[in-house]
Amino acid sequence: xxxxxxxxxxxxxxxxxxxxxxxxxxxxxxxxxxxxxxxxxxxxxxxxxxxxxxxxxxxxxxxxxxxxxxxxxxxxxxxxxxxxxxxxxxxxxxxxxxxxxxxxxxxxxxxxxxxxxxxxxxxxxxxxxxxxxxxxxxxxxxxxxxxxxxxxxxxxxxxxxxxxxxxxxxxxxxxxxxxxxxxxxxxxxxxxxxxxxxxxxxxxxxxxxxxxxxxxxxxxxxxxxxxxxxxxxxxxxxxxxxxxxxxxxxxxxxxxxxxxxxxxxxxxxxxxxxxxxxxxxxxxxxxxxxxxxxxxxxxxxxxxxxxxxxxxxxxxxxxxxxxxxxxxxxxxxxxxxxxxxxxxxxxxxxxxxxxxxxxxxxxxxxxxxxxxxxxxxxxxxxxxxxxxxxxxxxxxxxxxxxxxxxxxxxxxxxxxxxxxxxxxxxxxxxx
Amino acid sequence: xxxxxxxxxxxxxxxxxxxxxxxxxxxxxxxxxxxxxxxxxxxxxxxxxxxxxxxxxxxxxxxxxxxxxxxxxxxxxxxxxxxxxxxxxxxxxxxxxxxxxxxxxxxxxxxxxxxxxxxxxxxxxxxxxxxxxxxxxxxxxxxxxxxxxxxxxxxxxxxxxxxxxxxxxxxxxxxxxxxxxxxxxxxxxxxxxxxxxxxxxxxxxxxxxxxxxxxxxxxxxxxxxxxxxxxxxxxxxxxxxxxxxxxxxxxxxxxx
Numbered sequence: 090x091x092x093x094x095x096x097x098x099x100x101x102x103x104x105x106x107x108x109x110x111x112x113x114x115x116x117x118x119x120x121x122x123x124x125x126x127x128x129x130x131x132x133x134x135x136x137x138x139x140x141x142x143x144x145x146x147x148x149x150x151x152x153x154x155x156x157x158x159x160x161x162x163x164x165x166x167x168x169x170x171x172x173x174x175x176x177x178x179x180x181x182x183x184x185x186x187x188x189x190x191x192x193x194x195x196x197x198x199x200x201x202x203x204x205x206x207x208x209x210x211x212x213x214x215x216x217x218x219x220x221x222x223x224x225x226x227x228x229x230x231x232x233x234x235x236x237x238x239x240x241x242x243x244x245x246x247x248x249x250x251x252x253x254x255x256x257x258x259x260x261x262x263x264x265x266x267x268x269x270x271x272x273x274x275x276x277x278x279x280x281x282x283x284x285x286x287x288x289x290x291x292x293x294x295x296x297x298x299x300x301x302x303x304x305x306x307x308x309x310x311x312x313x314x315x316x317x318x319x320x321x322x323x324x325x326x327x328x329x330x331x332x333x334x335x336x337x338x339x340x341x342x343x344x345x346x347x348x349x350x351x352x353x354x355x356x357x358x359x360x361x362x363x364x365x366x367x368x369x370x371x372x373x374x375x376x377x378x379x380x381x382x383x384x385x386x387x388x389x390x391x392x393x394x395x396x397x398x399x400x401x402x403x404x405x406x407x408x409x410x411x412x413x414x415x416x417x418x419x420x421x422x423x424x425x426x427x428x429x430x431x432x433x434x435x436x437x438x439x440x441x442x443x444x445x446x447x448x449x450x451x452x453x454x455x456x457x458x459x460x461x462x463x464x465x466x467x468x469x470x471x472x473x474x475x476x477x478x479x480x481x482x483x484x485x486x487x488x489x490x491x492x493x494x495x496x497x498x499x500x501x502x503x504x505x506x507x508x509x510x511x512x513x514x515x516x517x518x519x520x
Numbered sequence: 521x522x523x524x525x526x527x528x529x530x531x532x533x534x535x536x537x538x539x540x541x542x543x544x545x546x547x548x549x550x551x552x553x554x555x556x557x558x559x560x561x562x563x564x565x566x567x568x569x570x571x572x573x574x575x576x577x578x579x580x581x582x583x584x585x586x587x588x589x590x591x592x593x594x595x596x597x598x599x600x601x602x603x604x605x606x607x608x609x610x611x612x613x614x615x616x617x618x619x620x621x622x623x624x625x626x627x628x629x630x631x632x633x634x635x636x637x638x639x640x641x642x643x644x645x646x647x648x649x650x651x652x653x654x655x656x657x658x659x660x661x662x663x664x665x666x667x668x669x670x671x672x673x674x675x676x677x678x679x680x681x682x683x684x685x686x687x688x689x690x691x692x693x694x695x696x697x698x699x700x701x702x703x704x705x706x707x708x709x710x711x712x713x714x715x716x717x718x719x720x721x722x723x724x725x726x727x728x729x730x731x732x733x734x735x736x737x738x739x740x741x742x743x744x745x746x747x748x749x750x751x752x753x754x755x756x757x758x759x760x761x762x763x764x765x766x767x768x769x770x771x772x773x774x775x776x
Contacts (some may be wrong), residue, residue, distance in 0.1 A: 306648045385640040387633050390622075394630055397621035404581060404617045405631035406602035464621035 127486035140337035148271030154475035157453040159423035165396040167463035168235035172242030174446030178250035181428035184213035185259035206265035221421015229413030260437025271431030281364030285331035288379040335362035375406035397464035530593035532722040538587035549746040555722040568747040580604035610689035626652040638685035644689035674705040712764040744769040
C-alpha cells in the first residue's frame with residue numbers, strides 16, 4: 090500500500106513524518122484501510138462503521154490474521170506455505186476429536202470435564218508444531234522446494250482431517266473451548282477498559298524506555314512534542330478501539346437469558362456491551378510475541394538475515410536448515426491456534442473448515458508489505474493486510490455485490506497492492 | 521616491508537596437502553601453504569586457479585576432501601564457518617556476504633549478537649559499538665540505521681572489514697578486498713592491512729593486482745589449475761617473475 094499522504098505532501102509534511110519517525114508504509118496502509126471503511130460506510134448508509142459491524146469484522150479477521158503473522162516469517166525466508174488452510178483443518182479435527190472422543194470416552198473423563206479444553210488445545214498445538222516442523226525438515230534438510238512440499242501438504246492434511254473425522258461435522262465443542270471463538274467469549278465492559286488502560290500504560294512505558302535507551306547511548310532522540318503527539322495517538326487508538334467494542338450491546342433477550350442462568354432477574358433498562366473478544370486478545374498477544382521475536386531476538390534477526398542473503402547468513406555461522414524447520418514449526422503452531430479460533434467461532438468442526446485460507450493468508454501478508462523476494466515484512470503489516478481483505482469482503486457483501494464480483498475485486502486488489510508497493514519502493518529508493 | 525617477519529616458530533596457520541574436488545574436477549590439488557604471525561601472504565592466480573576454493577576450506581565455507589589444517593601447530597577441524605570463527609579466523613569475502621536488508625550494526629554482529637540480560641538482542645549497544653569501530657576504520661561512515669543495500673561500495677566494504685576486525689581475529693582472510701573500491705578507499709585498506717600486521721595478525725590476501733601484492737605482501741603463493749606453482753618472497757622476485765608464475769606456471773630462476 091502506498092502512502093497517499095506523503096506522495097502529495099509538501100516538504101514540511103514530510104519533515105513532520107520524519108520527526109515522528111513513523112513508518113510511511115504503515116501510514117499508507119492505515120490510510121487505505123480508512124478509505125475502504127469510509128467508502129463502504131457511505132455505500133451502506135452508515136451500516137459499515139457501526140460498533141456491531143466492527144466487532145464482527147475483528148472476530149472474522151482473527152483466524153487469518155494469526156496465520157498471516159507466521160506467513161510473514163515463511164515468506165521473509167524466501168519460502169511459501171500453501172498448506173496452512175489444510176493444516177488448520179487437521180489441527181481443528183484433532184482438537185475436535187480429542188475433546189469429543191479421546192478425552193471423554195477413551196480416557197473416561199466424561200463430557201464437560203475441566204481438563205478437556207486445555208487438553209485439546211495442547212494436543213492441537215503439538216500436532217501443528219510437529220506437522221509444520223516436519224514440512225520444514227523436508228524443505229530445509231532434504232532440499233525439496235517449499236512450494237512442492239506445501240502443495241503436497243495442501244492435499245495431504247485436508248484429507249487427513251477428513252479421515253480423522255470420517256468427513257463428519259464434529260460438535261458441539263466444549264464450552265470452555267468455544268470462548269476462544271469471538272462472540273461466545275468476550276471480556277465485558279469493565280475488563281475491556283482495564284485491559285485498554287494496561288495496554289496503554291505498557292505502550293507508553295516502552296516508548297519511554299526506548300527514549301531512555303537512546304539517551305544512554307547518546308543517540309539523537311525525537312523532540313518532546315513529537316513524543317507527546319505519538320503518546321496521544323496511542324491513547325486515542327487503544328482506548329477508542331475498546332470504546333467501540335464496548336458500545337456493541339449484547340441483545341436484550343440474550344442478556345435476559347444470562348441473568349436467568351445466574352438465577353437473577355434482569356433490571357429494567359439494563360444494558361451491557363460485549364467488550365473485547367478473547368479471540369482478539371489472543372491475536373493481540375500473538376502479534377506482540379511475533380513482533381518481539383522478529384525485532385528483538387536472535388531467531389528473528391536470523392530469519393531476516395537469511396531472507397536478505399542466504400549465503401551471507403550461512404557464512405556468518407547461522408544454521409539456515411534448522412532455521413527453516415523452526416520457521417515452519419512456528420507456522421504450524423499458529424495454524425493450530427487459528428484452527429482453535431475458527432472452530433470455536435462455529436462451535437463445531439466442519440470438513441471444509443479453512444478451505445482457501447492459504448490464499449487469504451498469503452494475500453494478507455503480501456498486501457501487508459511482505460516481499461516475496463525475501464528479507465522484508467512486518468507483523469503489523471500482515472495483520473492490517475488481513476483486516477483490509479476482510480473489510481473488502483464483508484463490505485461488498487453488505488453492499489450486495491454479486492459473489493463472483495467480490496472475488497474479482499479481491500483478486501485485483503491483491504495485484505494492485507503489490508504494484509503500488511513496487512512503485513513505492515522504487516520511489517523511496519528502498520529495495 | 522619494514523618489519524621483518526620471524527619464521528622460526530610455529531606457523532599461525534599451516535594448510536598441508538589440501539585437495540578439493542567438484543565432481544571430477546580437481547579444484548585444489550595437493551596444495552600446501554602456511555602463514556606466520558604478522559605476515560601477509562598473497563594468493564595469486566587466474567580466475568579458476570583454485571585460490572578462493574583453497575581459502576574457503578580455511579574459512580569453513582567448503583570442506584577439504586583431503587589434507588590437514590594446523591592452527592598454532594595444532595590440528596584443527598573446520599567443518600563450517602562457526603568452527604572457523606572459534607579459531608579466530610575471520611573472512612572478508614569478495615561478495616562481502618552482507619545481508620542487504622539489515623543495517624550496519626546487525627551485519628557486523630550477525631551470528632554473534634550482543635544481548636540484554638533478558639536474552640533479547642541489544643540493538644542500542646550494537647549500534648554504539650559499531651559507531652566506535654567505524655570511527656576508527658572509516659570516520660566518513662555515517663549511515664548507521666539504513667539497510668546496507670543503500671550504501672556505496674566502499675561503505676559496504678567498511679562494514680565487511682569492521683566485522684572481521686571487531687572480533688579480535690588472529691587470522692584474517694581477504695578475498696579481493698579492493699576489487700570494488702576507488703583509489704582513496706584502496707589506500708585505506710592498505711593502511712589497515714599494515715596496522716593489522718603490526719598487531720601480529722596473519723593475513724591471507726587474495727588479489728589479482730600484482731602491484732598491490734608487491735606492495736602489501738611478504739610472501740606470495742601462486743596457483744595454477746588447482747596446483748601450487750610455488751611460494752616466493754615478494755622482495756626477491758620481479759613483477760615479471762610473478763607474472764611468469766601466474767601465466768606459465770614457471771618457477772622464477774632464483775626460487776625462494
